[in-house]
Amino acid sequence: MGLFERAAELAGGMSTAVAAGLRLYVAQEDRKQRRDKMLPIEVEVQEGAVVSIKRFVGRPLVRYEEKEGLRAHNFRVYETERGQLAVHLRSDANWSALAASNDDNPVWDDPKAWQADWWKTTDRSLTVYPDLDAMNAALPEDLVEAVRHALSQPTVDVLDI
Known part of the structure; x- marks a missing residue:
């Protein structure tokens, strides 16, 4: 729970923190797929x-x-x-x-x-x-x-x- 509270505090709200986390996750997976492409x-x-x-x-x-x-x-x-x-x-x-x-x-x-x-x-x-x-x-x-x-x-x- 502490992680969620700290993320909400840093991002200015839980929705902003979740959106930022999803953006990071998608960017990381996109990079991985590009590397693995044949x-x-x-x-x-x-x-x-x-x-x-x-x-x-x-x-x-x-x-x-x-x-x-x-x-x-x-x-x-x-x-x-x-x-x-x-x-x-x-x-x-x-x-x-x-x-x-x-x-x-x-x-x-x-x-x-x-x-x-x-x-x-x-x-x-x-x-x-x-x-x-x-x-x-x-x-x-x-x-x-x-x-x-x-x-x-x-x-x-x-x-x-």
Whole structure:
């Protein structure tokens, strides 16, 4: 009761205090909803020789890179507006495989390193999975665990600093 009496005293009446409290509550919830909103996402997808842009609504979850010899596979995982998981894969040249402190890098012995197009992007795809279980069968285990962890975290971590 003391809280209500003090609020009425500070605001000049209970109606004014309640109205001010409701305004603060609504403003706080509006800010929270704006932060949690999903955004338009655009990714490039290559189908044969044609590169197109795919657009959907979602939020970024995870960035993950897996290096395999001369290739670097970059995964971007998004949670879609409908709760599915969209995975954009882009495979590029693994330039770090060529970097060495001397000229004895064994990568130079790989015939693929001498082909004219090894450095080109070879894959740009978008795959949508209904849930983590479906991802588990198709993607690296570390990536699926990172997505699982990201989904268990709050969308926004509000810091009182």
